[in-house]
Amino acid sequence: MARHEDTYDDRYGTEFLQRPAPDDRLPRQGMPAVDAMRLLGEELVLDGIPMRNLATFVTTWMEPEAQRVIAENLHRNYIDHAEYPQTALIEQRCIRMLADLFHAPGPTTGTRTQGSSEAIMLGALSLKWKWRQRREAARQSTDRPNLVFGGDVHVVWEKFCRYFDVEPRIIPLRPDRLTIGPDDVEPHVDENTIGVAAVLGTTFTGHADDIAGINDLLVRLRDERGLDVPLHVDGASGGFVWPFLYPDTKWDFRLEQVRSINVSGHKYGLVYPGIGWLVFRTTDDLAEDLVFYENYLGKRDATFTLNFSTNASMVLAQYYNLVRYGHAGYQAIMRTMQANAAELAERIVAAGDFELVGEPGAEQLPLVAFRLAGEHAYDEFDVAGQLAGEHGWMLPAYSLPPNAQDVTVLRALVKQTLSRSLADTLADDLAHACTTLDAKGGLHERERRRVKSGTGY
Numbered sequence: 001m002a003r004h005e006d007t008y009d010d011r012y013g014t015e016f017l018q019r020p021a022p023d024d025r026l027p028r029q030g031m032p033a034v035d036a037m038r039l040l041g042e043e044l045v046l047d048g049i050p051m052r053n054l055a056t057f058v059t060t061w062m063e064p065e066a067q068r069v070i071a072e073n074l075h076r077n078y079i080d081h082a083e084y085p086q087t088a089l090i091e092q093r094c095i096r097m098l099a100d101l102f103h104a105p106g107p108t109t110g111t112r113t114q115g116s117s118e119a120i121m122l123g124a125l126s127l128k129w130k131w132r133q134r135r136e137a138a139r140q141s142t143d144r145p146n147l148v149f150g151g152d153v154h155v156v157w158e159k160f161c162r163y164f165d166v167e168p169r170i171i172p173l174r175p176d177r178l179t180i181g182p183d184d185v186e187p188h189v190d191e192n193t194i195g196v197a198a199v200l201g202t203t204f205t206g207h208a209d210d211i212a213g214i215n216d217l218l219v220r221l222r223d224e225r226g227l228d229v230p231l232h233v234d235g236a237s238g239g240f241v242w243p244f245l246y247p248d249t250k251w252d253f254r255l256e257q258v259r260s261i262n263v264s265g266h267k268y269g270l271v272y273p274g275i276g277w278l279v280f281r282t283t284d285d286l287a288e289d290l291v292f293y294e295n296y297l298g299k300r301d302a303t304f305t306l307n308f309s310t311n312a313s314m315v316l317a318q319y320y321n322l323v324r325y326g327h328a329g330y331q332a333i334m335r336t337m338q339a340n341a342a343e344l345a346e347r348i349v350a351a352g353d354f355e356l357v358g359e360p361g362a363e364q365l366p367l368v369a370f371r372l373a374g375e376h377a378y379d380e381f382d383v384a385g386q387l388a389g390e391h392g393w394m395l396p397a398y399s400l401p402p403n404a405q406d407v408t409v410l411r412a413l414v415k416q417t418l419s420r421s422l423a424d425t426l427a428d429d430l431a432h433a434c435t436t437l438d439a440k441g442g443l444h445e446r447e448r449r450r451v452k453s454g455t456g457y
């Protein structure tokens with residue numbers, strides 16, 4: 001490298017201002033720490049701004065004090081119970097608080113996970129193991145396990161079935177019915193059913209399956225046909241919403257067939273990604289075989305995880321939130337989100353271009369799911385693209401699962417970062433996007449594909 005370039009790099013700029021970023025192989029020489037930091041900082045400017053991401057359920061803002069707890073504990077390996085016994089105790093406190101929040105009948109067990117996906121894999125593995133034990137005890141075949149759930153579940157349920165060799169029995173949705181209930185479930189349940197999964201707060205529209213109805217069905221099947229089919233509730237989003245907004249609705253361990261529940265700490269638990277929780281009704285609902293024991297702590301300590309090492313920060317941040325907010329705090333925050341979602345929904349509908357999706361007044365996550373009403377020269381994907389282009393909002397459009405695939409939905413998550421005035425601004429921006437589209441028509445096909453492939457949750 002020529003001398004004058006050295007001077008330029010060292011004093012006035014960085015090497016990557018003049019050269020492409022390392023891209024395909026480990027650079028032979030590294031770069032100064034400040035350069036590496038700036039390289040990353042400048043690249044990340046191209047990402048969306050998390051605060052404008054109304055697509056994700058995942059937390060994009062935490063209090064400065066929580067951020068400090070997180071930053072100060074990233075080097076603490078959560079799984080090292082021997083070295084960090086207090087972290088392990090704090091994890092157990094979180095599990096006990098959640099079990100209590102979900103009305104577990106007595107002392108029970110659970111585990112911290114990387115998110116609901118890991119929690120669901122573990123919970124469903126336990127269903128499979130328990131089913132096999134029951135079948136073996138009765139000297140019956142164990143080669144054709146199946147799991148029953150609706151088309152309104154998150155992709156992780158099908159993933160579990162494929163990864164762990166279980167037949168998925170998926171109940172199709174209907175354009176006019178976007179959740180499932182007992183009548184949908186009954187024909188699919190038999191002696192090889194390891195469990196039924198029901199959703200509290202679907203990814204698609206934020207509504208809940210008829211969990212109480214499905215529970216009653218399973219109780220009846222047990223009493224009449226001797227089939228003891230457990231119910232797992234996927235409360236990834238709803239598990240931190242329903243207890244505070246709809247405390248009288250029974251969806252949790254108050255229902256006797258509900259044997260396990262997962263919840264994402266990083267969604268409405270209000271923690272940064274990744275933290276999730278799996279909680280069992282009783283210690284008996286966790287298949288013993290899946291637990292590996294160690295005695296690092298001087299007493300027997302169980303691990304039940306797919307992952308092993310990870311930072312302790314998010315467990316500690318979850319505990320921070322639980323003690324910082326308490327029941328009243330979570331309730332106030334959820335009510336605020338709900339009120340802002342209601343305001344946003346009202347304004348969106350009042351502008352005249354859209355209608356809400358789902359049963360009016362049904363219990364729902366704090367979000368607005370809506371679609372175009374009447375005839376338009378553009379579709380929901382156009383609206384999403386226009387809103388992103390004009391105003392930078394990330395608000396996805398997507399089609400619903402079969403057999404409701406002809407329904408296209410726009411969905412805005414209303415989180416702590418969407419204040420009342422931002423919700424009003426968003427409603428105005430949506431109306432403006434429609435005005436622009438009325439004038440110029442829909443997007444080009446190429447743009448439409450980009451918008452479509454960019455949706456995610």
Ligand SMILES: *Cc1c(COP(=O)(O)O)cnc(C)c1O
Nearest residue numbers: 115116117154203234236237264
């Ligand atoms: C987000 C979500 C999941 C997956 O959870 P992660 O925490 O992202 O792994 C599963 N089920 C539902 C209903 C969800 O909303």
